[in-house]
Amino acid sequence: MAMNPFDERGIPLERQIRTWKQVVLPPYRKQDVDAFTRCRIILMNGIEMEAAVFSHGFARACDDPDLKGQLAALRRVEHQQQNTVNWLNPADQSVLETTIGYEQVAIELTAYLARTEPDEYVKQAFEFGLLEDFDHLYRYSQLLDLIHGKDPNEILQGRTDVLPARPTQDHHNDPFLRVLSHYEKTRAHPRSKVNVLTLMAGEQQTMNFYKTVGNFYGSPEARQLYAEISNVEEEHVTQYESLMDPTETWLEKWVMHEFTEVANYYTCMETEVDPRIKKIWEIFLACELEHLRIAGETLQRLQGKEPQEICGTELPTPATFESNREYVTRVIKEQSNLRLVAGGKWARMEELPEDWPSFAYQRVVHEQGAPSETVVRLRMEAAGVELVRAEDADLEAGAGEHRVSSLDPDPAANTAPATYAELEPVEREVEPGERGEERLVNPVEDPTWPAAAAGARKSGRKGKER
């Protein structure tokens, strides 16, 4: 697609402010929304979140009241945009259903960006992250089935496979290993800059979301899984932001942010299947064109540089959601056993030294088991098999074996075996009562509960001695 955003006219800033009713639009219906429309909404919320985070960071480093005011004026509009976009998500979409949507974004976005990335090093970084998000979808899908009794395909609509890749318990790294080498701003292709910023924004919002909503579930297993995976997303933000050239000036970064927003809204508008939501993308594209013009004009005025020097004139199409199944399958097969090593590089699992720094962290956090393994065990116990959904029958049949064979040499003690037959019962903290009538879960809905509770109060103990 060849569109030069610098040739286009946007909506003047003073006309971009909308009423509250215009800001808060009716949400989509989760029963009939297109899976990739939901993906676009989730992604664009992340893009706007990064715009706000960046702009506040810029303002805090800035001693120029005029520039601070200009940044605030744009933030006010983008705040409204973000409200509109994020609140298209309906109230009846559960946290876990939304989570499956977030992982679908992470997988399909990362895969598309990796496929189209011109820089081989950046591409490798994306492929490495891809397999981690892919495995997160598989772990959350076990939970969705356990807690809501739902199939992940109600959300994914069969467009994304649910399979283990690089096991989540192995995603926890020594922080220094996550710091990769950055591109050089004068040599990097503008598409690389847009790709990195887009993915960083998406991962950052995923981290924020999990960190914020993981406590909405009462189940300790669910809460722990959110805690574990949000921690990996934190690592992903570290990884992707480290790819950016730190010598980009604040104004250059600002131009890149606005350019990235334009590119993403433009892609959304071009690919949207829901006419009502397409109109929203179109209006926000027109807003962002003006933001880009303002940022570019400021760069020219204050640093004497043309914005085109920073980002070129041709819009990339980062927010393209389409099937990447074949590509993802190939990366799973070839790279599940890759691990991060010093110097912004990767090595095969079998090449890792015994003192690989990530082992130390993993031993600490997994000492009482990895939540990402617990959910697989629970699903196996409940249904006799882990939940996998793959178009390729061989992949589906070999999922358990792949999961176990992709583990590094120091797996968590609660690691789920490849099949149910190998599963050993987990020792419970609370033992069942002698006559088996004691419950292990919250007994509030049990009609016999008041009597049982009274008995417990009488004896001062909850269980065994009655």
Next chain:
Amino acid sequence: MRATELLARDHRAVRDLFLRFARTPLDDASGRQDLFDTIVEELDLHAQAEEEVFYPAVREASRRIHDAESGHAHLRAVIREVKTHEPASSEFTAGVRLIKQIVLSHVMEEEGGIFLDAERMGTPELERIGAQLAERKEALAKSVRRAA
């Protein structure tokens, strides 16, 4: 004194001059012109000393020198343009405001970028560069005074 500290003092001094300019009434043409001349002279001395001493000394430690140099070139071009306007004119006022914005942006990038890069060189080296910088600034100031 460390070179970065010396340069940061210059930054603060010129910021104060911009404040004084903003407080000078529009009808005080000679006051505005005098302050403008002082600002331009301060910026000139600072930029020249940076280009001759500081930037060459830290070029190995920082990849931001090229941006800083092109920032100076941009600033000089804007100053040349502003000089063509009458001190009481709105173009002159707008021009000084633009110069101030350019300087503030440059200072933000330099103090948050090159200075941090230069810190890796260590205090003794930064003090050595600082002494050279002070000496060069003094020599440049003397030659400006002689020319006046």
